[in-house]
Amino acid sequence: MRIGVLTGGGDAPGLNAAIRGVARRAFQLGHQVSGIKNGWAGTLRGDMSDLTPADVRGILPLGGTILGSSRTNPLKEAEGIDRVTASLQRFGIDGLVAIGGDDTLSVARGLFDAGCKVVGVPKTIDNDLSGTEFCIGFDTAVGIVTEALDRLHTTASSHHRVMVVEVMGRDTGWVGVTGGIAGGADLVVIPEFPVGLDEIVAHLRERRGEGKDFSIIVVCEAVDIPGLAVAGEGGADAFGHIRLSKRGIGDSLSQGIEAATGFETRVTVLGHLQRGGTPSALDRLWATRLGVAAVDLLNEGQSGVAPVRRDGEVAVSPLSDLVREQRRVPRELYELSRVFG
Numbered sequence: 001m002r003i004g005v006l007t008g009g010g011d012a013p014g015l016n017a018a019i020r021g022v023a024r025r026a027f028q029l030g031h032q033v034s035g036i037k038n039g040w041a042g043t044l045r046g047d048m049s050d051l052t053p054a055d056v057r058g059i060l061p062l063g064g065t066i067l068g069s070s071r072t073n074p075l076k077e078a079e080g081i082d083r084v085t086a087s088l089q090r091f092g093i094d095g096l097v098a099i100g101g102d103d104t105l106s107v108a109r110g111l112f113d114a115g116c117k118v119v120g121v122p123k124t125i126d127n128d129l130s131g132t133e134f135c136i137g138f139d140t141a142v143g144i145v146t147e148a149l150d151r152l153h154t155t156a157s158s159h160h161r162v163m164v165v166e167v168m169g170r171d172t173g174w175v176g177v178t179g180g181i182a183g184g185a186d187l188v189v190i191p192e193f194p195v196g197l198d199e200i201v202a203h204l205r206e207r208r209g210e211g212k213d214f215s216i217i218v219v220c221e222a223v224d225i226p227g228l229a230v231a232g233e234g235g236a237d238a239f240g241h242i243r244l245s246k247r248g249i250g251d252s253l254s255q256g257i258e259a260a261t262g263f264e265t266r267v268t269v270l271g272h273l274q275r276g277g278t279p280s281a282l283d284r285l286w287a288t289r290l291g292v293a294a295v296d297l298l299n300e301g302q303s304g305v306a307p308v309r310r311d312g313e314v315a316v317s318p319l320s321d322l323v324r325e326q327r328r329v330p331r332e333l334y335e336l337s338r339v340f341g
């Protein structure tokens with residue numbers, strides 16, 4: 001069998017570990033592997049080539065993706081799914097492993113509906129896929145936020161400042177709440193549980209009243225804070241997602257706090273640092289497990305599914321379950337963050 005592998009959407013630490021898992025398992029089972037360049041763009045353009053054992057040697061600790069990525073959406077292209085199917089046939093690909101988040105996996109599902117043999121692997125630092133407890137990249141991103149908060153604590157306390165830290169996560173607050181708890185943020189503002197500027201200001205004044213002369217606030221990029229204007233919104237990508245970083249909610253919150261309290265305030269936007277660099281051990285381990293499991297599923301003749309982590313083990317989930325809805329931060333996790341203000 002010839003197996004195609006692609007990585008789509010925003011890159012995430014651990015993608016190369018997954019590619020390596022796919023390739024090494026395929027070689028072990030006697031299959032051939034085609035590396036498809038730049039996500040779905042490579043399927044549309046027929047941009048793919050053989051992966052050899054040498055190609056996947058030494059890539060386990062590397063961030064990014066050796067295959068490249070894109071936000072190309074064949075569902076938005078004229079006859080996109082037909083063109084992808086024809087291209088896969090032309091290159092003799094019998095089964096495809098699509099590593100990605102909800103966008104990439106929704107295209108994979110469309111391909112499955114069109115009769116292609118396709119298995120997904122969940123990846124996104126946003127951690128917002130339903131049907132899995134693990135998405136490649138999330139653990140590393142949380143580690144980066146945690147380290148940033150540790151570093152910001154020392155400068156915040158030295159200058160008695162408020163530090164606002166803007167994090168990614170698209171429409172959910174997983175990166176914010178998890179990084180915020182691990183890094184000891186005093187307040188975490190996430191899309192799932194909106195708070196007003198008044199509440200934030202009251203929280204900061206209360207801390208000062210208790211003799212705590214600095215504060216760290218984590219705010220997620222998509223948050224709306226009543227009464228605070230944002231800078232604007234970047235244009236939408238092919239999946240309809242606007243560039244949330246352009247809103248500048250961190251900056252806007254920082255200015256709002258300073259104006260309302262007079263407390264000296266600074267903002268740090270972590271941005272793409274959260275997606276860069278070497279993956280954590282957990283991301284490497286689970287990317288490896290899921291990459292290997294994806295090939296096993298194709299080898300067994302399964303399609304339209306993805307290996308996922310469920311109750312700490314590898315399980316199988318239909319692609320339709322993974323992309324059904326956004327997994328949102330539950331109240332108990334958010335309330336845990338509020339214990340430490």
Ligand code: F6P
Pocket residue numbers: 010101124125126168169170221243244245275
């Ligand atoms: O989905 C991952 C993610 O990093 C989001 O958290 C963020 O909103 C978006 O991608 C940024 O996308 P881009 O790298 O295309 O600006």
